[in-house]
Amino acid sequence: xxxxxxxxxxxxxxxxxxxxxxxxxxxxxxxxxxxxxxxxxxxxxxxxxxxxxxxxxxxxxxxxxxxxxxxxxxxxxxxxxxxxxxxxxxxxxxxxxxxxxxxxxxxxxxxxxxxxxxxxxxxxxxxxxxxxxxxxxxxxxxxxxxxxxxxxxxxxxxxxxxxxxxxxxxxxxxxxxxxxxxxxxxxxxxxxxxxxxxxxxxxxxxxxxxxxxxxxxxxxxxxxxxxxxxx
Amino acid sequence: xxxxxxxxxxxxxxxxxxxxxxxxxxxxxxxxxxxxxxxxxxxxxxxxxxxxxxxxxxxxxxxxxxxxxxxxxxxxxxxxxxxxxxxxxxxxxxxxxxxxxxxxxxxxxxxxxxxxxxxxxxxxxxxxxxxxxxxxxxxxxxxxxxxxxxxxxxxxxxxxxxxxxxxxxxxxxxxxxxxxxxxxxxxxxxxxxxxxxxxxxxxxxxxxxxxxxxxxxxxxxxxxxxxxxxxxxxxxxxxxxxxxxxxxxxxxxxxxxxxxxxxxxxxxxxxxx
Numbered sequence: 001x002x003x004x005x006x007x008x009x010x011x012x013x014x015x016x017x018x019x020x021x022x023x024x025x026x027x028x029x030x031x032x033x034x035x036x037x038x039x040x041x042x043x044x045x046x047x048x049x050x051x052x053x054x055x056x057x058x059x060x061x062x063x064x065x066x067x068x069x070x071x072x073x074x075x076x077x078x079x080x081x082x083x084x085x086x087x088x089x090x091x092x093x094x095x096x097x098x099x100x101x102x103x104x105x106x107x108x109x110x111x112x113x114x115x116x117x118x119x120x121x122x123x124x125x126x127x128x129x130x131x132x133x134x135x136x137x138x139x140x141x142x143x144x145x146x147x148x149x150x151x152x153x154x155x156x157x158x159x160x161x162x163x164x165x166x167x168x169x170x171x172x173x174x175x176x177x178x179x180x181x182x183x184x185x186x187x188x189x190x191x192x193x194x195x196x197x198x199x200x201x202x203x204x205x206x207x208x209x210x211x212x213x214x215x216x217x218x219x220x221x222x223x224x225x226x227x228x229x230x231x
Numbered sequence: 232x233x234x235x236x237x238x239x240x241x242x243x244x245x246x247x248x249x250x251x252x253x254x255x256x257x258x259x260x261x262x263x264x265x266x267x268x269x270x271x272x273x274x275x276x277x278x279x280x281x282x283x284x285x286x287x288x289x290x291x292x293x294x295x296x297x298x299x300x301x302x303x304x305x306x307x308x309x310x311x312x313x314x315x316x317x318x319x320x321x322x323x324x325x326x327x328x329x330x331x332x333x334x335x336x337x338x339x340x341x342x343x344x345x346x347x348x349x350x351x352x353x354x355x356x357x358x359x360x361x362x363x364x365x366x367x368x369x370x371x372x373x374x375x376x377x378x379x380x381x382x383x384x385x386x387x388x389x390x391x392x393x394x395x396x397x398x399x400x401x402x403x404x405x406x407x408x409x410x411x412x413x414x415x416x417x418x419x420x421x422x423x424x425x426x427x428x429x430x431x432x433x434x435x436x437x438x439x440x441x442x443x444x445x446x447x448x449x450x451x452x453x454x455x456x457x458x459x460x461x462x463x464x465x466x467x468x469x470x471x472x473x474x475x476x477x478x479x480x481x482x483x484x485x486x487x488x489x490x491x492x493x494x495x496x497x498x499x500x501x502x503x504x
Contacts (some may be wrong), residue, residue, distance in 0.1 A: 087261075087463045088305040095258045098290045179292050182275055197270040197408040199431045 048119025123157020374402020
């Protein structure tokens, strides 16, 4: 692997040198996966809470479905989204295929089961008497949701991290739904595929390193938040 | 501009769909194309020039020629750039594609390990080379319904061999560069187009073993998708893109593309007038 040291140097050069395309791809990757994660969080945490605390018929079935969804191959999600949004598909008229929006939707669908599953697990791990205790102390429905979420924050942060980690490193759905268009839907993972195909191995490794650094930086921030609140 | 695009993206993500290029602006053209052109980098350069010149945005979707023609049949693309003449003719006859234009050509070559266990380099006959490949060594096929695989299949048939009977032929199901890398790692033979070969030959230990047969000619043509079957297809900008590809300035650019950097001509312009 004689190319590795060279590639590391090139990666740092690409980052430090302010290569416009590299920074554009990084920003786009963060925007698409960030929006998808945010949406998955807004939908997934309340649903996870409802699944963990609710008592209704079909709950076990739903939990089973969510757990299946957590292991859903992203490329299958991509295929389904593609089938719906391609021009000849039922939602083709929206002209969303090969756009960042379509990628956000696919990534949202991949991340949401993860967020629901992890959220439900973390809420369920709280002491079972806690909700009743909060009620007896006079907390209303939303106040109770808020306080329980605070108690379960470590697990909920883990849920968000898992969701973000899964989609930022995902390539199949992004490729199918986004089309890997330079200047609009090329993200770090699909860029790696492209430059590998063009034989630009050093650039490929450079993008890979950037992806690792990115994932590390995001998780570091989240971990810091966790640890600070811990004290 | 940048900020508004960001807001727009965010808005669309939150459910407001009417966005992007505005209600009146035409949507981008979708160009279904072959991996072998895309991976050389030629397409990105050409389309940037076309968009600057015409104001029409193009989304190049890189798939095998078979998948590109299937996209056309479903109306999922406006223009097809492919290199499978037999399948293209059928698509025009079936009415999926409007008559197109020849854009450029190069050739295929058989590459393999320098030791050449099947002794492909020892014959000038393409049919004999294919028969030798059936007997010894390993052959890596695209297996993705591409124009390159289609050509490979024709070569086996011409040599009197049935691919189903070849136990040393494996399929990658991937693009040309991935397939070339697999052949390289396994010390196997493969059929590769000149453009991909020139782009990647410095990265692989394979040697060119047979080239020059007239049946190895590789012709790329561009076709507008027939709008009469699919109302969403945009015939006018599609025709404009085809015309752009065969315009003299574009043809000259194609002929010179990456020539100095890679030390060889990737594509020969061949618009028929």
